[in-house]
Amino acid sequence: MVKLTVVARVTDGLPLAEGLDDGRDMPDADFYKQQAKALFKNLSRGQNQPSRMSIETGPYIFHYIIEGHVCYLTMCDRAYPKKLSFQYLEDIKNEFERVYGNQIETAARPYAFIKFDTFMQKTKKLYQDTRTQRNISKLNDELYEVHQIMTRNVQEVLGVGEKLDQVSQMSSRLTSESRVYAEKAKDLNRQALIRKWAPVAVVLGVVFLLLWVRKKFW
């Protein structure tokens, strides 16, 4: 059963439309909405380009389609057939492209096509029950090679960016620390030199002093 539906522009992650009473009975809806937003952010940075993907998160699973710079994302229960989810997204995509296809690039306000929610609402109802004749026949169709769609974990996906950040952070730390190391080594080197020759110099100095004193007074 569909819990959440969002349509967003991939280029900048701007949300274009959202299902209306999504998350009505989900206590943690906000948390998943945040995750969805993070996903869009990731997408707009040019990562995770596969045009169809499923991402597991907690008891739910995100499915998304990217087409024409627009990402259609939905969140369902894990038990909900993947095939139906993608069918649902496909329906939404077709309608959205038909109605707003030419305005997508020029949209400036967030949720510019919020009016689309009525359609989502209706479509959602069609997919509510997996056992209706319509949905069963859809399940039996072999329209999509759904099982080929990659499934990953949300931590993994969202983590990619973080990990990259971590790596670059670590490497930069490495650079700076190696520089410190080099400086320290140089310093140590000098100290070693001093330690090595200082006694000799002192002894020689004393000797010369003695010699000089002797010469002077005696």
Add this chain to the structure above:
Amino acid sequence: MGTESPNRPNYPIRPAGTPFAAQQSTTPFLSSGPVAGSEASAFRPAHPASSQFPTPPFSAGPLVGSEAPAFRPPPSSRSNEPVRPPPSSSSYGPPTSGFQRFPTPPVPSTGQVPPPRPSFTGQPVVPPPTRPPPGPVFSQPQPPSVPMGSPPQSIKTGQPNMNTPLSADQHFFPSRPNAQPSSPPMGPSYATARGTFQPSFPGYAKSQSSSVAQAPPMQPASFPLQQGSYAPPAPPTPFLAQQGGYVPGPPISTPSGLYSGNQMQQRGIAPPLATSQALAEDFSSLSLGSVPGSFDAGLDTAALPRPLDGDVEPKSFAEMYPMNCSSRYLRLTTSAIPNSQSLASRWHLPIGAVVCPLAEAPAGEEVPIVNFATTGIIRCRRCRTYVNPYVSFTDNGRKWRCNICSLLNDVPSEYFAHLDASGRRVDLEQRPELVKGSVEFIAPAEYMVRPPMPPLYFFLIDVSISAVQSGMLEVMAQTIKSCLDSLPGYPRTQIGFITYDSTIHFYNMKPQMMVISDLDDIFVPLPDDLLVNLSESRTVVETFLDSLPSMFQENMNVESAFGPALKAAFMVMSQLGGKLLIFQNSLPSLGVGRLRLRGDDNRVYGTDKEHTLRAPEDPFYKQMAADLTKYQIAVNIYAFSDKYTDIASLGTLAKYTGGQVYYYPSFRSSIHKDKLRHELTRDLTRETAWEAVMRIRCGKGVRFTTYHGNFMLRSTDLLALPAVDCDKAYAAQLSLEETLLTTQTVYFQVALLRIRVHTAAAPVVADLGEMYRLADTGAIVSLFSRLAIEKTLSSKLEDARNAIQLRIVKALREYRNLYAVQHRLSGRMIYPESLKFLPLYGLALCKSTPLRGGYADAQLDERCAAAYTMMALPVKNLLKLLYPNLVRLDDCLLKISPQTEEFDISKRLPLTAESLDTRGLYILDDGFRFVIWFGRSISPDITRNLLGEDFATDYSKVSLSQRDNEMSRKLMRILDKYRESDPSYFQLCHLVRQGEQPREGFFLLTSLVEDQVGGANGYADWMLLLFRQFHCPDDSTDRELMLWSSENVEANNSCSSAHQMHGDFKFINFKSLEAKVRYGR
């Protein structure tokens, strides 16, 4: 400094050009802590909101406590200050700091500076004034107890910090004669006076001489301009500029008897010295007769100032800062912010602002819309101020300095533009946000808590017997049906209905009706289907509305399960938020939120329990209001009953959810149909901002402390407004946080999150006179009315009225002290030009429905409904309500001419019975209703033409409708024209014949605020009363006075100077008091 003209306020026109040297402090802007980003993430559960419920009703939350001081008595030392330069002013003393306005250093003392003094004292030429010079002004504590009027002494006291050598006095003496005569002959001698002046101020010499050298280039231009009447353009010097105001003053020596007649409102009478600018226009005065006690004859009522031109917005301010937002959106009570707390405390009027963020803009002045798209909105990092015309760009355009907290921010690369030679951005023309004071930013996704919800209109309708019988149900259903097309938000608009009597009826638009009679444990059947999309279920909704009146035709139920129904509606709406319209016909009698009959016990009036009647009784309503706000539901209450319905409690719902109360006492569809239809239509179709929050930011050193209006405070300064529209205004009071403001300008920024931003700048001044000069009566009255109404919730009406009166008296007294020196002798009342209507509006406020009289003067429900309305009313509407338009119509009706435009419907008459001619036809328009008054001996033609043949019958049964004659058509056109000009409410037309009691008294006479009605004062009496009051020189007399007054003296004494009633007694008191004061000292 050198280039500044001494007699002009040199506020920078573009502050961007002048770096504010003074503000280097890095302390974070006060509100930034909780503020930062909180507007964006604003939908946090309103803990603070709910926690504030136990606190008293108005202006919720932590602020409540701080409201009390709003009415606090001023420091007792107040009256001394004007004489001595306030200690604080001496700390500005040497005008060395770069930003100090030139004339300021002398100014604090100039109010009492020597020059005017000699004019009193050593006055050989002129006959001594009626009163000996050491009047109350001089009698104010002067350090050394030297005989009054000794010039050297007065100079010393006037300027203790100047150390003026005694020789200076000799320079003054020659100047005296010059000061005496009225202006024209003065020219030449004046010059000599000036000459002597200059050396005479060693204290000034250094600072001023430099400006003398540099000032001339500017002066010739500015000087004649101000001094209009003062003919000879004397060689410009700073002194001249300052003295100028003094010189054209009235012949001081003239015994007030000369003025005792009708010379009111002497405009040209300039204050002695002081602010050095536009003095001639600065204030007006009112002669109140010479001899105390005998002044009754001396007051000419015709000459009292009256706001017959309606609300006049202060212009000077807008000219000073052309980039400020329009006064439609933001009005400050005074556009000059005091620079110290001591100064602020001397200004006894409230310092604050009235904000109407969504005011309707006339065509062509729409707020420009700005889209930052991917850049993100440019805001200050620290205080979160939005970019505005007053930010300054530096570092060749790479940085900008926040005008509010003066933090240097980076300019994002997308927003970068080069600066031209004068430091302005080259792309200024394309950036409305850098030119205009009001802009609307498109909120990016980060600013949204959730995607925009569809507008939801939910109707909670009482269908008990009275609703059906009064015809309310039918009118309402028809109106809603006619509005379906124009509801905002098509095609997403959602709509839903619940009706209730002793049970609750749900409608799922299938259409099915479900009745729930268990009121204790309310639940919502079919939670998903009670709201329908209007565009999809249009026909069902229409059918439902058509059948609604007939469905309950036979209903004989008298109960009202309002509370449970409200809870059910809340459950249905909580997902989406939206607007809840409640149509209530009787007192809630069943289930939770049940209210009992109260308020018909007149014994409570006048006791300490009186105020409880005006406050909500059951905490259920406040709790519900808090929950509703949290879920972004705004409540509008429509109440119709002819019996008591406890508007005080019901209105709470509207108050805390940013809604509105509409009250139609004794609703009859035959009479009130149009009114309900118009107002409901406007409510449903006007432009509305949903789920808004509002915050007012202001510069360092000042802070908004209390807010007044219909809203819920979410944090200390964040106003939660589930729905806000153009008919709502909010007021806020300002306080100074630092003892001394070092900045030159204070900026205000109103941000309504959707996102509309209004920015305004106001100068900081060190001079009280300047504050008075830039005062805005409209805003002051608006704030006053809100404070007074809030006060009625916690104390007696009497006290609220007295508080208003006292503050007006104190303010005027302070002003008089400022300019007193000569004028007090002439027995005249002086007041600043900007505040000339303040006394009248104060009087009107005391006579307004929420505050007037006692038990019998207004129905409790009416009082409460009016109070809730006035709490949200924009300034213009409020002023019109307080001082309605009265226009004579018969002349223009009789002139049969086809051109409607010809007649002059703007000629307003004073609101007194004397304006009414028995042969005339008058209309009174207060924005909420029309009263058409037929004189007793009006030509029968007019009556017949307007009312038809049955014109002799009872007018309460006659309704005005268009008849087939030119006169009637013309009247209708006039009425339509009036209505068009003020569409917020529908003005229902009441016809009243002269002498027809009690209707005439009810509709018209109570609105004639200048007349003496019941126990309240008339305008003239009121002015005399004020005059008498502020004539008592100091607090000791004040106290004395109160002992003498007939009213009970409260513990917090100065709060009740209650001699409002009992006119004759009062005068006697004053007379003898006056005698005491005069001869006792």
